[in-house]
Amino acid sequence: MNPNNEHNNFGLNDLDNEVFYENLDQDEFADCESCNNSIKWDELICHKNNLICHGCFYDRCAYDGLLLEKYTEEEQAQLTNYAEEYGITIEQAIDYQTHCHCCGKTVENPTFDEKEHQYCNKRCWESCEDYWYPCDKGEDCRVCQIWEYNKRRDSLTEHDFEIARCEPVLVAIDAFQELRVYAQLYECLGDLFEYFDE
Numbered sequence: 001m002n003p004n005n006e007h008n009n010f011g012l013n014d015l016d017n018e019v020f021y022e023n024l025d026q027d028e029f030a031d032c033e034s035c036n037n038s039i040k041w042d043e044l045i046c047h048k049n050n051l052i053c054h055g056c057f058y059d060r061c062a063y064d065g066l067l068l069e070k071y072t073e074e075e076q077a078q079l080t081n082y083a084e085e086y087g088i089t090i091e092q093a094i095d096y097q098t099h100c101h102c103c104g105k106t107v108e109n110p111t112f113d114e115k116e117h118q119y120c121n122k123r124c125w126e127s128c129e130d131y132w133y134p135c136d137k138g139e140d141c142r143v144c145q146i147w148e149y150n151k152r153r154d155s156l157t158e159h160d161f162e163i164a165r166c167e168p169v170l171v172a173i174d175a176f177q178e179l180r181v182y183a184q185l186y187e188c189l190g191d192l193f194e195y196f197d198e
Contacts, residue, residue: 030051034052064090067090096118
């Protein structure tokens with residue numbers, strides 16, 4: 001053991017301090033998610049869950065500013081909050097807030113909301129909000145999970161049909177278990193399934 005080497009005193013591997021700090025100081029790079037340019041990590045900006053460079057950030061802000069220009073300050077705030085709430089762009093927020101969430105028709109004189117979706121009439125509102133019918137965008141929707149709910153519900157319904165189809169087999173298994181005839185139960189399982197599968 002070398003008493004002059006502090007690292008060994010702590011049970012650490014021999015490591016040249018210069019090499020260690022040289023590797024530590026080396027800049028890490030990542031790609032901007034907008035322009036794909038390689039940028040230093042510490043220069044990237046997180047904007048709407050995307051890591052982008054300063055140039056793309058200012059371009060997006062300028063573009064968003066142009067899109068919002070025709071709306072009142074209150075509407076701009078609602079659209080911006082809606083975009084942040086659902087992690088979408090201002091352009092997408094304007095699209096969602098100016099079109100019916102159910103049928104996709106353009107809504108005349110929409111009342112923007114930072115959380116609620118836009119509907120053209122009461123029937124469309126009930127279809128999505130009360131009855132959970134799929135919205136206009138289906139699986140591509142970025143602001144609701146109705147399609148996910150419907151997919152899960154269909155999967156559970158299919159599972160229930162499978163269980164219903166096997167119900168006679170399950171009843172027979174219960175009967176064998178209640179009678180404590182386990183040997184016969186295991187011998188007959190294949191035959192039971194084959195019989196009820198036809």
